[in-house]
Amino acid sequence: MVLNRLFRRRAEPDVQVQQGLEKTRRGVFLEITRLFDRSTMDDELYEDLEMLLIQADVGWDVSQRLVEDLRSQVRDRRIVHPTDARELLRNDMVALLELATRNRKVKILQRGVPWVILVVGVNGVGKTTTIAKLAAYHQRFGRSVMLAAGDTFRAAAIDQLQIWGQRLDVPVIAHGPGADPGAVVFDAMQAAHNRGADVLIVDTAGRLHNKTNLMFELGKIRKVMQRHVESAPQEVLLAIDATTGQNGLIQAQEFSKSVAITDIMIAKLDGTAKGGIAFSVAKELGTPISYIGTGEKATDLAEFHPDTYVDSLFFGVGEGL
Amino acid sequence: MFESLSDRLNETFGRLNRKGRLTEQDVDDAMREVRRALLEADVNFKVVKDFVAAVRERAVGQDVLRSLTPAQTAIGIVNEELVRVLGTDREPLRLPERPPQILMMVGLQGSGKTTHTGKLALQLRKEGRNPLMVAADLQRPAAVNQLQALGKQVNIPVYAEGTTGSSPVTVAVNAVKHAMERGYNPVIIDTAGRLQIDEPLMAELVTIRDRVNPTEILLVADAMTGQEAVGVAQTFHDRLAVTGLILTKMDGDARGGAALSIRAVTGVPIKFIGTGEKLDALEPFYPERLAGRILGMGDVLSLVERAQELTDDKDAERLQNRMIKGQFDLEDFLDQLQKIKKMGPLSQLMEMIPGLGSQMRQAKAQISDDDYKRIEAIILSMTPQERRRPEMVRGRRLNRIARGSGTQRNEVNQLLKQFRDMQGMMAQFGKMAKKGKLPANLPFDF
Ligand SMILES: Nc1nc2c(ncn2[C@@H]2O[C@H](COP(=O)(O)OP(=O)(O)OP(=O)(O)O)[C@@H](O)[C@H]2O)c(=O)[nH]1
Ligand SMILES: Nc1nc2c(ncn2[C@@H]2O[C@H](COP(=O)(O)OP(=O)(O)OP(=O)(O)O)[C@@H](O)[C@H]2O)c(=O)[nH]1
Ligand SMILES: [Mg+2]
Ligand SMILES: [Mg+2]
Numbered sequence: 001m002v003l004n005r006l007f008r009r010r011a012e013p014d015v016q017v018q019q020g021l022e023k024t025r026r027g028v029f030l031e032i033t034r035l036f037d038r039s040t041m042d043d044e045l046y047e048d049l050e051m052l053l054i055q056a057d058v059g060w061d062v063s064q065r066l067v068e069d070l071r072s073q074v075r076d077r078r079i080v081h082p083t084d085a086r087e088l089l090r091n092d093m094v095a096l097l098e099l100a101t102r103n104r105k106v107k108i109l110q111r112g113v114p115w116v117i118l119v120v121g122v123n124g125v126g127k128t129t130t131i132a133k134l135a136a137y138h139q140r141f142g143r144s145v146m147l148a149a150g151d152t153f154r155a156a157a158i159d160q161l162q163i164w165g166q167r168l169d170v171p172v173i174a175h176g177p178g179a180d181p182g183a184v185v186f187d188a189m190q191a192a193h194n195r196g197a198d199v200l201i202v203d204t205a206g207r208l209h210n211k212t213n214l215m216f217e218l219g220k221i222r223k224v225m226q227r228h229v230e231s232a233p234q235e236v237l238l239a240i241d242a243t244t245g246q247n248g249l250i251q252a253q254e255f256s257k258s259v260a261i262t263d264i265m266i267a268k269l270d271g272t273a274k275g276g277i278a279f280s281v282a283k284e285l286g287t288p289i290s291y292i293g294t295g296e297k298a299t300d301l302a303e304f305h306p307d308t309y310v311d312s313l314f315f316g317v318g319e320g321l
Numbered sequence: 322m323f324e325s326l327s328d329r330l331n332e333t334f335g336r337l338n339r340k341g342r343l344t345e346q347d348v349d350d351a352m353r354e355v356r357r358a359l360l361e362a363d364v365n366f367k368v369v370k371d372f373v374a375a376v377r378e379r380a381v382g383q384d385v386l387r388s389l390t391p392a393q394t395a396i397g398i399v400n401e402e403l404v405r406v407l408g409t410d411r412e413p414l415r416l417p418e419r420p421p422q423i424l425m426m427v428g429l430q431g432s433g434k435t436t437h438t439g440k441l442a443l444q445l446r447k448e449g450r451n452p453l454m455v456a457a458d459l460q461r462p463a464a465v466n467q468l469q470a471l472g473k474q475v476n477i478p479v480y481a482e483g484t485t486g487s488s489p490v491t492v493a494v495n496a497v498k499h500a501m502e503r504g505y506n507p508v509i510i511d512t513a514g515r516l517q518i519d520e521p522l523m524a525e526l527v528t529i530r531d532r533v534n535p536t537e538i539l540l541v542a543d544a545m546t547g548q549e550a551v552g553v554a555q556t557f558h559d560r561l562a563v564t565g566l567i568l569t570k571m572d573g574d575a576r577g578g579a580a581l582s583i584r585a586v587t588g589v590p591i592k593f594i595g596t597g598e599k600l601d602a603l604e605p606f607y608p609e610r611l612a613g614r615i616l617g618m619g620d621v622l623s624l625v626e627r628a629q630e631l632t633d634d635k636d637a638e639r640l641q642n643r644m645i646k647g648q649f650d651l652e653d654f655l656d657q658l659q660k661i662k663k664m665g666p667l668s669q670l671m672e673m674i675p676g677l678g679s680q681m682r683q684a685k686a687q688i689s690d691d692d693y694k695r696i697e698a699i700i701l702s703m704t705p706q707e708r709r710r711p712e713m714v715r716g717r718r719l720n721r722i723a724r725g726s727g728t729q730r731n732e733v734n735q736l737l738k739q740f741r742d743m744q745g746m747m748a749q750f751g752k753m754a755k756k757g758k759l760p761a762n763l764p765f766d767f
Contacts, residue, residue: 277547
């Protein structure tokens, strides 16, 4: 394909990511590729680009920055062909995400010490489903996994996690509805230790970041963990819904204040939303985006790679292969 | 990150005020700020484009440029247009006389369908009806248990079948039959979350609709939704002819621009807002509140409502009158602050005050009791006369107040500026009320 020649891809295609993102790229970002099929770099192109970025929830600030950067690079390097400009834009977008991805901690599982993953986020973003996905993910590496039903608040949240536990054959530590999440976590830490689990994943109730008391509770849960294992939770994963608009950045900021977020996952990228808030989050917080969710099944999880992500967004499956 | 539009417009026009004369270019600049504010509030870019064009036309027609307070006039226009698009009339649930009255909940995954099935059921029972909830989500793990647990909480029956052997369509059809036999009415059907591009699942909703013929098809949408709200709502509407929108998670701090987009594109009325996880957290929709929120100008009406909970009726009436007449002064403000402080977290209160919330957030400062004490100290250091006429605070008075309250001059100035913005907004609501643009059933009468 012409596109292919004009715009060499760098990353090894990640099939799973691409399938999940197929719909995503069919919308806005394929249009980004097309945008640069024009013959000249004129103001209209920049304006259209800004609109396309905004449409992808990249946000006003970051869109503005990306467009301005492109403008000045095109000027400084005297670029005339839009396709060359596209390459610059792509690099810029990848660089923005890589800035954050570089901060990702390498997982070093210690023998006899459970690797504890605390999963947090606002209501309904996909935390519990992500936990099932993560359990399956770690199982694929041959790790023994345990789950803790730390959401004792929402109706049938415990049942939901237990059903996933049964499906994946993973033990779930749970108390009854309304129990103290701290107590559940305490027991789970103990159990993970006793049974020599490699990974313990803790579910929490959805909470809006502007509810001070609920955010405070997360800190308490963290302390309970640290009483058992000083380094726990080794991973604090914030789930963000890909459909979320500009509030996603505030979510990331506020959750980071309450519980040192180490990783971010973007759920529901199989929908039409583009998850463009990832760029703002990477730019403002530098917290690595580690996973994406691409469906409702336990296997619908992929690692996040900036290259592949941006490429998939520009090209999608097949075209570049 | 989010400065309020009023701050930005004040800046835009203020800058030019000093030049002495405002030009067409200034209107363009102002419109750029309006556009930005709406985009930051997640209003869809296409909707923004049309919206700004409409505002621009009115702005030129009404001579914003010759107005003494161009920023306030411009905001007034933006605000009115927002309210117009959001819909000025309250639209209650359509519940025809003859049963069965059937409500069907649809939407993306995790938007709040199941929770709002419970909320609506509770509300309808409070109105003296005998509702039945239907667990037609056989997909999400424990979705049936979730609805049953909610049913138990409020003692409202739930119709459910085993997840094997039945389908959402048969569950819905059987549930309606069951309700007719037992005299339950209305029937509220919870469905599984689905992507609007999932063709088989969308077709399933169409089948359910055709089989049970609902009186209301309610699209449940998350207030935090970004640009895609339009695509989602449009598709659900095209396939199902949605009759109403429920905007959930409004207890968060999202601007809620998605609601404007959805309403503008589909014309479907917003019927309720969800303001919490508990089943009583369901409120009617007030366009003017959302308008203020989208513009980041706080939620004056909610502020008033809270204040009202603490003041007696006579007091409240006096207060409202002062507000619309633009007579609400720092004395009233102080009085309200002191009363509302008893109401709970100060940060929430601050969020409701135009300008204040965004300023605080911008400064990345937690709103603490210290802030409150500072504001209180500033106002207490003013003479009663100054509190009634804050515009007289300048020069030496400013120094004295700053010294008296242990603050800096700019802090005093900032408070005064924010207060002016707030007065502007209140006067705006007052004007709208006089023109009859506010619905009759506001929490208080103007
Ligand atoms: N399409 C799609 N749906 C998803 C994805 N992840 C989760 N979901 C769905 O989103 C809905 C909410 O998911 P949950 O995992 O229950 O979300 P949660 O954050 O735990 O919700 P709360 O605990 O209530 O705050 C469910 O219907 C999930 O099946 C995803 O990646 N893609
Ligand atoms: N803060 C807040 N949370 C809400 C509101 N409405 C629903 N929630 C929460 O959002 C999450 C998802 O709500 P559900 O009712 O399970 O959403 P759903 O649309 O039925 O989800 P699926 O069936 O998985 O598609 C739960 O944690 C609810 O408690 C609201 O108005 N405010
Ligand atoms: Mg959950
Ligand atoms: Mg549900």
